Amino acid sequence: MTHPKHRPATDAAFAVDERNRAKRLHERAKYDRAAVHAVLDASPLCHVAYVVDGQPYVTPTLHWRVGDRVYWHGSSASRFLKKAQGTPVCLTVSLLDGYVLARSAFHHSVNYRSAMVFGTAQLVEGREASEAALRHMMESLYPGRWDALRPVTDQELKATRVLYLDIEAASMKDRDGPPSDEPEDLTHPVWAGVIPVRHSLGAAEPDAHTPEGMAVPEGLAALIASGKLRP
Amino acid sequence: MTHPKHRPATDAAFAVDERNRAKRLHERAKYDRAAVHAVLDASPLCHVAYVVDGQPYVTPTLHWRVGDRVYWHGSSASRFLKKAQGTPVCLTVSLLDGYVLARSAFHHSVNYRSAMVFGTAQLVEGREASEAALRHMMESLYPGRWDALRPVTDQELKATRVLYLDIEAASMKDRDGPPSDEPEDLTHPVWAGVIPVRHSLGAAEPDAHTPEGMAVPEGLAALIASGKLRP
Numbered sequence: 199m200t201h202p203k204h205r206p207a208t209d210a211a212f213a214v215d216e217r218n219r220a221k222r223l224h225e226r227a228k229y230d231r232a233a234v235h236a237v238l239d240a241s242p243l244c245h246v247a248y249v250v251d252g253q254p255y256v257t258p259t260l261h262w263r264v265g266d267r268v269y270w271h272g273s274s275a276s277r278f279l280k281k282a283q284g285t286p287v288c289l290t291v292s293l294l295d296g297y298v299l300a301r302s303a304f305h306h307s308v309n310y311r312s313a314m315v316f317g318t319a320q321l322v323e324g325r326e327a328s329e330a331a332l333r334h335m336m337e338s339l340y341p342g343r344w345d346a347l348r349p350v351t352d353q354e355l356k357a358t359r360v361l362y363l364d365i366e367a368a369s370m371k372d373r374d375g376p377p378s379d380e381p382e383d384l385t386h387p388v389w390a391g392v393i394p395v396r397h398s399l400g401a402a403e404p405d406a407h408t409p410e411g412m413a414v415p416e417g418l419a420a421l422i423a424s425g426k427l428r429p
Numbered sequence: 430m431t432h433p434k435h436r437p438a439t440d441a442a443f444a445v446d447e448r449n450r451a452k453r454l455h456e457r458a459k460y461d462r463a464a465v466h467a468v469l470d471a472s473p474l475c476h477v478a479y480v481v482d483g484q485p486y487v488t489p490t491l492h493w494r495v496g497d498r499v500y501w502h503g504s505s506a507s508r509f510l511k512k513a514q515g516t517p518v519c520l521t522v523s524l525l526d527g528y529v530l531a532r533s534a535f536h537h538s539v540n541y542r543s544a545m546v547f548g549t550a551q552l553v554e555g556r557e558a559s560e561a562a563l564r565h566m567m568e569s570l571y572p573g574r575w576d577a578l579r580p581v582t583d584q585e586l587k588a589t590r591v592l593y594l595d596i597e598a599a600s601m602k603d604r605d606g607p608p609s610d611e612p613e614d615l616t617h618p619v620w621a622g623v624i625p626v627r628h629s630l631g632a633a634e635p636d637a638h639t640p641e642g643m644a645v646p647e648g649l650a651a652l653i654a655s656g657k658l659r660p
Contacts, residue, residue, distance in 0.1 A: 302579045347532060391634045394632075396630070402622055405608055418620070
């Protein structure tokens with residue numbers, strides 16, 4: 199079987215090229231937009247890879263998404279973020295969902311979801327666009343919070359560098375379910391199955407300056423109760 | 430303040446060079462071995478960044494550690510892992526520990542731990558060394574399990590490629606504790622504090638071929654009860 203060299207994007211699926219095309223048949227990569235978006239949105243934490251002077255770097259950071267545009271940010275003092283501008287980056291979001299214990303070492307695995315997106319790091323320029331992007335970031339985690347905060351200052355905006363990429367290529371992979379043992383191993387006398395990995399939010403801990411009895415905002419309380427990391 | 434161009438390694442600390450040196454004063458990076466090792470060991474999941482034809486890739490994978498050597502693995506059919514051999518890689522482990530909600534957008538943050546290590550991707554060669562490495566992997570997650578499994582076959586070992594890096598440079602960063610608001614913001618009437626993020630294991634789910642009543646192995650039960658992702 200040969201792969202097409204390039205599969206153009208559709209409304210439902212990202213383009214497939216050398217960067218995101220699955221290299222082996224049993225890698226059941228998905229290219230559809232909704233599947234990629236769902237993983238990007240499931241966790242606030244991503245890992246961004248840059249190349250600086252031929253050396254790869256991968257840094258954890260928070261990301262947020264507006265359509266096919268994925269944002270992240272950092273300090274304006276970061277030489278790193280400055281160097282990344284205009285260069286190709288790869289941004290990956292991964293969630294470990296479970297340990298899969300089989301009857302042979304070879305068939306041990308993990309249940310997971312991961313999305314990998316490719317694009318060029320670009321700078322959000324101008325006060326208005328920066329503020330809008332940061333408002334998006336806040337609202338993506340804590341709906342309604344931005345307007346309750348002390349307003350952002352010019353100095354704070356200047357100290358913050360917001361980057362983004364427009365997704366040029368993307369793929370999503372996942373695994374779910376019990377181990378896939380060889381038929382002849384099924385009677386091997388060892389416990390096999392799945393141990394779920396859970397990522398959840400704990401009870402909110404007010405700081406020392408929050409007035410006693412002040413309620414946790416509704417949106418936050420709902421987020422904590424949802425059992426998810428993000429609304 | 431100027432930074433030394435290079436700080437040599439000691440028993441307690443990794444060498445500091447262009448790759449791992451913190452670029453800004455307020456980045457409280459740590460270079461000590463124990464702190465880096467502790468983060469590497471806290472999660473089984475890492476993100477490895479490679480450069481292939483100038484393009485960065487970051488892939489999630491499981492890692493394990495023996496001293497200052499960090500291992501990961503994949504399929505022998507992976508052209509990716511083959512291309513990575515002999516090239517510089519960056520391997521990062523990150524744990525999101527909490528959302529930090531301040532009274533200004535600017536001081537919002539997250540509590541986290543992350544370790545970033547640098548080295549050259551190398552192939553584990555030979556049957557014996559590969560098997561020993563995979564046994565280490567299994568034992569790093571599930572102590573005692575390897576010997577209870579159906580033994581690994583030559584074919585399975587040939588289908589598996591184990592890579593490693595010897596840590597040449599490394600750093601660890603973390604944040605913990607409540608928000609750090611500006612003094613003048615402390616009376617702004619909004620809830621502020623921390624929402625902890627928890628990563629834990631759920632109850633073991635035996636597969637359909639595990640005899641009814643077969644106990645979860647002692648080591649696994651202890652791991653699940655520990656509240657940690659790794660022994």
